[in-house]
Amino acid sequence: MHEIIFEADTPAGRAFDVALIWSVILSVTTVPLESVSSIRGSYGNVLHILEWFFTILFTLEYVLRLLCVQRPTAYATSFFGLVDLLAILPTYFSLLLPGGQYLLNIRILRLLRIFRIFKLTEYLSEARVIRSALLASRRKISVFLFAVMTVVVIIGSAMYVVEGEEHGFSDIPTSIYWAIVTMTTVGYGDISPQTPLGKALASLVMIMGYGLLAVPTGIVSVEISQASRRGVTTRACMECGEDGHDLDAVHCKYCGARL
Secondary structure (H helix, E strand, O other): OHHHHHOOOOHHHHHHHHHHHHHHHHHHHHHHHHHOHHHHHHHHHHHHHHHHHHHHHHHHHHHHHHHOOOOHHHHHOOHHHHHHHHOOHHHHHOOOOOOHHHHHHHHHHHHHHHHHHOOOHHHHHHHHHHHHHHHHOHHHHHHHHHHHHHHHHHHHHHHHHHHOHHHOOOOHHHHHHHHHHHHOOOOOOOOOOOOHHHHHHHHHHHHHHHHHHHHHHHHHHHHHHHOOOOOEEOOOOOOOOOOOEEOOOOEOOOOOOEO
């Protein structure tokens, strides 16, 4: 069962994975179709039946994945384990919360398995480089975001004092919202300064925004250039179900089990 569900080296395993990919594609397609009122009016019952069919199918597959690994908790808390769980929960939640089934498009994350299924190990290697770079830069980006939030709070408070309620800056939270929108260069235009001092402050915020946007990009770029680019394999661990191990790996990097 582990060979069929987690590996793609055998004809049976490859057939299972290809069928899974097509099931994910079809199930994700039904969600946006159901949101169209004209289609929902004509084929609502059919789409509803398909939605429950795929949900029960993926529920059975999720249970089988837990049964064929020796550490089901490790797989359940892994990235793909959480994705598999989130792929089935929205339909059950829709029984309590109408409209919850529209969150089912999270199933598209399951298509990430296509890199393992078709042995695209070079993509797995690149994905690992990006993940390593993001993990290595998380502290720097956290400090950067804290600094940005401090700046927008100060600027928002200053703009509230400068412009006042009569120009749309009704309170400090609204002014902070304006500062975030302006600094990120989104510029919705729903609130804008009217006084000369306010416009001068807004111009300063806009100029700062261009410089601030480049900081996280530079941090991640440096970490990517420094990340290791060793090859990875598509073998899945029989203990926890994780893959993406080094080519010369003897033990799983996540749980320590022998591969």
